[in-house]
Amino acid sequence: MIENALFAPVTDLKGVGTKTAADLGSLGIYSIYDLLFYFPFRYDELQTLPLDQIMDGQKVVLKGFVATEPFVSRFGYKKSRLSFKMRIDHDVIMVNFFNQPWLKSKIEIGEEVAIYGKYNVARQSLSAFKFIAAKENDSGMAPIYPVNRHVKQKKLVSLINLAIDVFLDQVRDIVPENIREKYRLLTDQEIIQKMHHPKNSTEANLAKRSAIFREFFIFELQLALLANHDGKQAGYPKNYDLKEIAQLTSSLPFELSDDQKEVVNEIFADMHSSGQMRRLLQGDVGSGKTVVAVYAIFAAITAGYQVALMVPTEILATQHFKKIDELLRPLGVRVALLTGNTKTLERREIYRELMDGTINVMIGTHALIQENVIFKKLGLVIIDEQHRFGVGQRQALINKGDQPDILAMTATPIPRTLALTVYGDMTVSEIHHMPAGRKPIISSWKTSTQMKDVYQKMQDQLDQGFQIYAVTPLITESETLDLKNAEELHAKLSHDFPDQKVVLLHGQMPGPKKDEIMIAFASGEINILVTTSVIEVGVDVANANMMVIYNADRFGLSQLHQLRGRIGRGKTQSYCVFVADPKTDSGKARMKIIAATNDGFKLAEEDLKMRGEGDLFGKAQSGLPEFRVGDVVNNYNTLVVAQKVARDLVQQDPKLADYPTLKQVLEYKQLEQNRI
Numbered sequence: 001m002i003e004n005a006l007f008a009p010v011t012d013l014k015g016v017g018t019k020t021a022a023d024l025g026s027l028g029i030y031s032i033y034d035l036l037f038y039f040p041f042r043y044d045e046l047q048t049l050p051l052d053q054i055m056d057g058q059k060v061v062l063k064g065f066v067a068t069e070p071f072v073s074r075f076g077y078k079k080s081r082l083s084f085k086m087r088i089d090h091d092v093i094m095v096n097f098f099n100q101p102w103l104k105s106k107i108e109i110g111e112e113v114a115i116y117g118k119y120n121v122a123r124q125s126l127s128a129f130k131f132i133a134a135k136e137n138d139s140g141m142a143p144i145y146p147v148n149r150h151v152k153q154k155k156l157v158s159l160i161n162l163a164i165d166v167f168l169d170q171v172r173d174i175v176p177e178n179i180r181e182k183y184r185l186l187t188d189q190e191i192i193q194k195m196h197h198p199k200n201s202t203e204a205n206l207a208k209r210s211a212i213f214r215e216f217f218i219f220e221l222q223l224a225l226l227a228n229h230d231g232k233q234a235g236y237p238k239n240y241d242l243k244e245i246a247q248l249t250s251s252l253p254f255e256l257s258d259d260q261k262e263v264v265n266e267i268f269a270d271m272h273s274s275g276q277m278r279r280l281l282q283g284d285v286g287s288g289k290t291v292v293a294v295y296a297i298f299a300a301i302t303a304g305y306q307v308a309l310m311v312p313t314e315i316l317a318t319q320h321f322k323k324i325d326e327l328l329r330p331l332g333v334r335v336a337l338l339t340g341n342t343k344t345l346e347r348r349e350i351y352r353e354l355m356d357g358t359i360n361v362m363i364g365t366h367a368l369i370q371e372n373v374i375f376k377k378l379g380l381v382i383i384d385e386q387h388r389f390g391v392g393q394r395q396a397l398i399n400k401g402d403q404p405d406i407l408a409m410t411a412t413p414i415p416r417t418l419a420l421t422v423y424g425d426m427t428v429s430e431i432h433h434m435p436a437g438r439k440p441i442i443s444s445w446k447t448s449t450q451m452k453d454v455y456q457k458m459q460d461q462l463d464q465g466f467q468i469y470a471v472t473p474l475i476t477e478s479e480t481l482d483l484k485n486a487e488e489l490h491a492k493l494s495h496d497f498p499d500q501k502v503v504l505l506h507g508q509m510p511g512p513k514k515d516e517i518m519i520a521f522a523s524g525e526i527n528i529l530v531t532t533s534v535i536e537v538g539v540d541v542a543n544a545n546m547m548v549i550y551n552a553d554r555f556g557l558s559q560l561h562q563l564r565g566r567i568g569r570g571k572t573q574s575y576c577v578f579v580a581d582p583k584t585d586s587g588k589a590r591m592k593i594i595a596a597t598n599d600g601f602k603l604a605e606e607d608l609k610m611r612g613e614g615d616l617f618g619k620a621q622s623g624l625p626e627f628r629v630g631d632v633v634n635n636y637n638t639l640v641v642a643q644k645v646a647r648d649l650v651q652q653d654p655k656l657a658d659y660p661t662l663k664q665v666l667e668y669k670q671l672e673q674n675r676i
Contacts, residue, residue, distance in 0.1 A: 005170055006033040007668050013162055023150040024159075033668065035163040036171065038156075039195045039211060039629055040143035043204055044129075046116055051091055056121040061132065063114045064088035070107040082107075086115070086126075094125040103131050116142065141198050160196060168192060172661040175214055179645055186210040209638075212630040216642035218669060219627070222391040223423075224643075224650040225666070235276030235403045238379060240268070240299035247331060248298050252291070259431040260288050264295045266429050270405065271299055271380075277405035280386075280423055283431035284600035285411050285565025286438070290320065292431070293382055294327050296407055301333055301360045305379025305404075309363045310397055312388035314339045315514070319540065320384070321363045328361065338364035338373070347372075369396040382407045386423075387626075392670035411565070412558045414604050421639055422632060432601065441568040443576045445552070445595040454548060454577050455496065461575070462500060462527055466545035470530045471563055473554045489550060490530040500527035533563060542570030552578035552594070553587040557603050560594050 009031055010016050010024050024030070029038055048061045070084040082097040082104055095115055097103055107113065117128035130142065145156050173180070173188045180187070186194065186207060191214065194207035249256075256264065263281060270277035283289040297307045309324075311317045321337040328335060336350050336359045353359045357376035362368060366389075378401030383394055386408040398404060408426065419428050434440075446454055458468055470493055472486045490504040503526045505517045521529050522541050529544075533555070547567050552560060560578065568574040578595060582588045593606050632639055649659075656663040 004664050004668075006036070006167060007031050007664070010035060010159075013159060013166070015162075016159065020155075020159075026148055026150045027146070027156075031668075032163050032167050033665075035160055036167065036192050037628075038145065038160065039208075040145050042144050043141035043198065043201070044116075044144060045141055045201065048114075051088060051093070054119045054121065057118060059116070059118050059129075061114050061116045062086065062088060062093070062119070062126055063112070064093075066107055066109050066111050066113060067092055069109060070104045072101045072104055086113070091124070094123070095128050096125060097128045097131070100131075106131060141200065141204055143196055164192060164196060174659075174662040174665050175217055176649070176659065183213065183641065185213055188214070208629060212627075212635050212638055213642055215627050215630050216635070216639050217646055218665065219391070220639075220643040220646035221650065221662070221666060222669065224646045225654075225656075226391065226395060227647075235274065235405060236379070237274050238271040238300055238303035238305065238405070240271065241302035244302045244331070245295070245299060248295065248327075251327070251330060254435065256291065257288065257431075257433055257435050259283075259433050260292055260435075263292050263429045263431060266427075267292070267296050267407065268299060270427075271296070271303075276403050277407065278426045279407050279429055280419060280426040281407060281409045281429045281431070282414070282419070282601075283409070283411065284434070285562055286434065286568065287411075287431040288435050289409050289411065289431060290323055291327075293384075293407065293409065294324055296380060296382065296405075297324065297361055298328060298331065298333070300380040300405070303379065305377055306354070306357065306359065306375050307361045307380045307382065308368055308375070308378055308397055308400065308404075309361065309382040309384065310368050310389070311363070311365060311384040314341060314365055315518075316384065317363055317365050318515070324361065324363065333360045334358055335361040335363065338362060338367050340365060340367055342367070366393065369393055369400075373400065375400050377401075378404050380405045380407065382409065384409045385412075386410060387412075390669075395670075411562060412600070412604065418632065418636070421636070421643055430601075438568060439571070439573050440598050441564060441574045441576050443564065443578065443595045443598070445578045445580065445591040447581050448579060451579070454579065457575060457577065458497075458528075458546065458548065461546045462497070464545075465543075466572075467521065467524065467526065467541065467543050468528045469544060469547040469566060470528055470550065471547060472530070472532060472550045486530055486532050493528055493530060497528060501525065502528045502530060505529055505531040533559065540566070540569050545570070545572055545574045547574075547576045548579060549576070550579050553580040553582040553591060557590055557594055557606060558600075561600055561603050564594075564598075 005012075009021065010029060011018065011021050012032060013035075016024075021030075024035075027038070029035055044059055046061045047059075048063060049058075051062075054060055064086040067085040067087040070082055072080055072082050074080045078099070080099055080101045082101055084095055084107055085092050086095050095117070114132040115126060115128045116130040116132060117126040119126050143157070145153060145160075147153050147156055168189055171188050171192060175185060175188075179185070191207055191210050194203050195211055198204035198207060267277070267279060267281075270279055281289055281292065283292075293309070297309070300307050309320060311320060317337060317339055321335060325335040334353070336353070338347070338350055342350070350359065350362075351372050351374070354362060355374050355376055362373070362375070367373070381398050381401065381404045383389060383397070383406070386394065387410060394408075398406060406426075408423070414422070419426070461468060470489060472489050486504055486506050490502060494502040503517055503520070505514060505521075509517075517526070517529070520526050521544070524543060544567050547564060549555070549560065549563060555563070564576045567576060578591055580587070580591050582591060590606075593603065597603060630638065650656075653659065656666070
């Protein structure tokens, strides 16, 4: 482990045991450093206002004196209400704290208190969130952090505050002083203090500006170091066999599109040159990227090399394995699959056959970057949906070969200028047109009041023997979002289509169960598959001719487009219905755009224009790497500056010898990204 107290595990904090550490791990927090730099996504402004100036439902801080004894009443399972009256000048209001009975000991008659909560004008009552002792400063902003069911807001706040108290003075700057001065950036200690405890919105915005630059700077440094390292050594020309490749062409049941031919030629030129290929292939859903990858794979094999193909999910890995094995096995190619669920005995056999060169193509998930995976002669690394992997993860796989060629692929295209900034020095190839014979999917947007029309269309398709996907964003009920969840939808469709076999599939099911359902759907045993976005990748069923996406406005445009790409895989006409009742103008605009166009490149442009930082769904499907503070669209100019600064720094000091703290943070980031 890196010698720095900040990178020590969270268990070094007082009161953090293995259970709490595991819970924090679900948020991506493993060390003291992670806690310090786990920033709020928004703030509640703590305003103190006179009662007659408060709007109904407004969040405010009210200061006054406790007028009655606090009383705790209990109702339901583990539910309670702590109530007391508070006197503010000549007025008396009721204060209610829900599920915080322990506060009773802090509240005494006659004491002055400040309470933060939501005010109800008609009832003259405050639904309280936070108790503030009189001695505390009640001005400023209340930070709100991303949490989950394992880690509650209050617990996280207390741990972050403890980490700041104990470790803040050990934090050293990673952005060099001359750069900070030039761009008016805060120090790392100031960023931590002002992000977690800003006095006002101006201070919060200033801190966020510096935090965004810092995050982009780390990312671009990783890319600059890779480019610098890779640029110093040339790759190895692959002398592939065109006669053998001609056999692949003649074995295909279709002809490549012009776009596919052009991209294959670009890849072949890269592979034949003495430089290392670093190419990003962008192609719409169903545009035929996998076949292009097969040509690259087979070319590398005929030149005497092995190939690794890494994908983000087991479902996608399995699909790639089946498709590529089907195409290349007749040509004598040995293709193997390695995922987290591969059995121990099979795993050992794979390790042995990889080392002796028996396996030509290794397809898998993050499992490919484990130490035991050793190639005899790795010449080509293909990374699918590469934005789903950290820079360190990608490099860990690349390091298993001697300057192998690199082909990255994404089904969620992003504008070329943005791609070049986000993905460093990769050359971009694009497939714009669909393979011949594919009919464009007919899309429509319907509101929930038009479900009769949707049901009629579904029945028509079922009567013709076709299958249907019914997609919904959530798996179980949410208290905050009124959505049709998958379980409810499954029950409803089972009732409304009693003669059809309706089956539920979601991401929390064990892998074998998911596979079993997918196989049954592919073989036509299931008529309607009710599912979450788990089917976004991994299922190609030509007979599935229709998709109905419920609460479609809860998905990002790119994700909706990827979901829609699961249908239209056969020669028949397919239909996609987006069911949504968006309340905002932007929500309505998104539904109109997705229903009007099948062009992923156009949608990507629109998605990037419209996608706000508060878009909770589809970020992992946006074609962009995820950042905790920054947003590559809204903060694009900052990203460009960070890229320039990072490249200049690496050029001047390729080993970062003058920046030991920065070097440590980068090493830690790589360790963090390599967690499987």
